[in-house]
Amino acid sequence: MLDAKLFRSELEQTAARLKQTRNYSLDVAQLDQLEQQRKALQVRTESLQAERNASAKSVGQAKARGEDISDLLASVNDLGDQLEAAKAELNDVQETLHSIIAGVPNIPDSGVPLGADENENQEISRWGQPRQFDFVIKDHVDVAQGLQNGMNFDQGVKLAGARFVVLQGQIARLHRALSQFMLDLHTEQHGYSEAYVPYLVNQDTLFGTGQLPKFGEDLFHVQGATENATALSLIPTAEVPLTNLWRDEIADEAQLPLQYAAHTPCFRSEAGSHGRDTRGLIRQHQFDKVELVCLTRPEDSMNALETLTGHAERVLQLLELPYRKVLLCTGDMGFGSCKTYDLEVWIPSQEKYREISSCSNMGDFQARRMQARFRRKGANKPELMHTLNGSGLAVGRTLVALLENFQQADGSVSIPAALQPYLAGKAQLSAG
RNA sequence: GGAGAGAUGGCAGAGUCCGGUUUAAUGCACCUGACUUGAAAUCAGGCGUGGUUUUGCGACCACCGGGGGUUCGAAUCCCUCUCUCUCCGCCA
Known part of the structure; x- marks a missing residue:
């Protein structure tokens, strides 16, 4: 607001x-x-x-x-x-x-390029080289099929419907390894404190981060068992519960910056995305994400955005996945953001960079909605903090990127060194 | 699921039965000043949040878990919801 x-x-x-x-x-x-x-x-x-x-x-x-x-x-x-x-x-x-x-969106920072849509986003940097394959590559769905059919969309449909999946065997294990790896990295090396949070939240919480009142149709709403039970909704991102930890609270200046990391499933109705990314794991109603949230003094938030984005980039670098960093133009930014970087990972089958992380400085926009404040030493009036969040990273899409970028001609998939400890030391997933 | 007790300012905690100088006592924490070489202790003063209005000083309004009601007047009475605690039952 x-x-x-x-x-x-x-x-x-x-x-x-x-x-x-x-x-x-x-x-x-x-x-x-x-x-x-x-x-x-x-x-x-x-x-x-x-x-x-x-x-x-x-x-x-x-x-x-x-x-x-x-x-x-x-x-x-x-x-x-x-x-x-x-x-x-x-x-x-x-x-x-x-x-x-x-319902009025945030005003972008003056450093954000003007533009109408994603075509006017500004590429900031690229990291890594998309690999040259000397064989005909498969997309992640086919790669996974070669790995004991560990990614099963039919089963997802049977159990829940379109845009759901069942992972099994070494794919499921890889999926788990990725989230563990990310969470460990951020908590052990980047100074985030780990949090486990509710996956269902109330309406005040959703208003605080800006999902309500305008974007209710993007969420799954849960009707409680009793007539007048509190209306709850599944979180579309852990940003919602993590940021709202400080709703109606006043922090001491010395407590800032506050940094939280959580691994949660995220649920999105994907209303309005019909027909987009229908194949594979790219766009699901349910996906896991390791989320980073940072709460700062106003004067620190722009630097914090650079730092936080760097933390997300570090995951991609350690996983040896080529990516680019994009500064979103004013027209492509989310409702509450005043500056956003997207990280886009190289997806070989699409020969495109696809969003795998979005890191935003919300300024005081969310803090004002939720009255998240801090008191400067010696000052009497509390002041709104600034809130930031970023994916570090979306686990499902990271899985996709890994399977595609590290696929081998024989159908196996090699595992980047940093991840191997999380897979019992295995250097590859073998086909068969 | 059954029975009971509660929710008051950053924290603790009175006030609620019997509505009216309580815009909430007191203590702790915090801030300023005095004393002190400095600190502690002590003393004095200050010290909630949001909002309206004003150039400013200030004045005013709202807020005692949320919502509604009764009343000239509600922290206090009534209804309702949420949450917390205790005991019993069930349970990963």
């Missing part, structure tokens, strides 16, 4: 900036009118409340002195009705305002 002040004192500039960067149209006239109503109604409501408080107090005092209070009561008779009406009106206006403001 943007600072409400931007909609009051800098409405025109804010609208222009949102249009320029996000192609987001703010109804300036409507907002301006609502804001004027809000102001008038709020002043009126509060002065009525003050009046009510004062009269209630004098009633109390008169009564304490044993005086007759019927005159006093008569004089405040219609106050309640007036107040109630004013409150109701104010409430309406504020709800309308809030619902508009809660």
Whole structure:
């Protein structure tokens, strides 16, 4: 959520900036009118409340002195009705305002290139060389089929439906090894503290990170067993529970930066993705991810984004997977982000780099929604922190990249050295 | 699943029966100042969050788990939801 002040004192500039960067149209006239109503109604409501408080107090005092209070009561008779009406009106206006403001995306950092869509993203760097194969390569689905059919989409369909998979045998083991490897790397070498978190979260939590109110259709919602059970939703990323750890909390400045890593499944409805990436493991309703979250002081967040992205890159480097780092343009960035790097891994069968990590600095956008704050040493007012998150990495897609990039002519798959300890020292998965 | 008890400011903890100078006592923590070479101790003062309004000082409003109600007035009474704890039952 943007600072409400931007909609009051800098409405025109804010609208222009949102249009320029996000192609987001703010109804300036409507907002301006609502804001004027809000102001008038709020002043009126509060002065009525003050009046009510004062009269209630004098009633109390008169009564304490044993005086007759019927005159006093008569004089405040219609106050309640007036107040109630004013409150109701104010409430309406504020709800309308809030619902508009809660749906406005973050304003990108000035360093982010302007652009309409992914075609105008900026490649920052490349690491590694896509391998030259001297045989006809298979995609990961066929590679896995050669490995005792360890990736079974028919079984996924049978058990759950389209975009679900069952992994078995050495593929399942590889999948587990990858997440363990990533989590160990980040906790042991990059200073993240490991967390195990709920996979189902409530609506406040989803609002905090920005999934609600606008993106509810991207989630799976779970109806509790009882009629009025709390509405819960499956997390689309561990960013949601991890960042919300500090919702409605005030950290000491010395506690920052806070760094959390968690390995969780992620659930996405993929509404609107029909027909995209239908083959293979690239786009599933359920996938595992090791997520990194960092909470910082405002002045530290841009550096922290570089550091955090570096941590995700380190996974790819250790796994010897060629990738490129892309700075997303304003039009391609997520709703709450002010700056995002995507890491894209080389997928040989597609001869393309595909997203495997997205690292974002959300600025104070999420922190304002969830009132995640910190107090500077000596300062009295708490201040919003900045929140960052990044995949380190998406496990399923890493599995895909590994199978494809390290496939051998005989159908086996070699294992990068860094990962071998997690596979009982095996240097390859053998076909058969 | 059954029975009971609770939820108060960063923490602890009074107030709730019997609604009214309680915009919440007190203690701890924290901040400022005094004393001290410095620190500790002591003393004095300050010290919640959000919001509105104001050039500023300030004034005002809301918040005692969430929501609703009764009332001139609610931390206090009523309804409801959520959560926590204790005991019993069941259980990975």
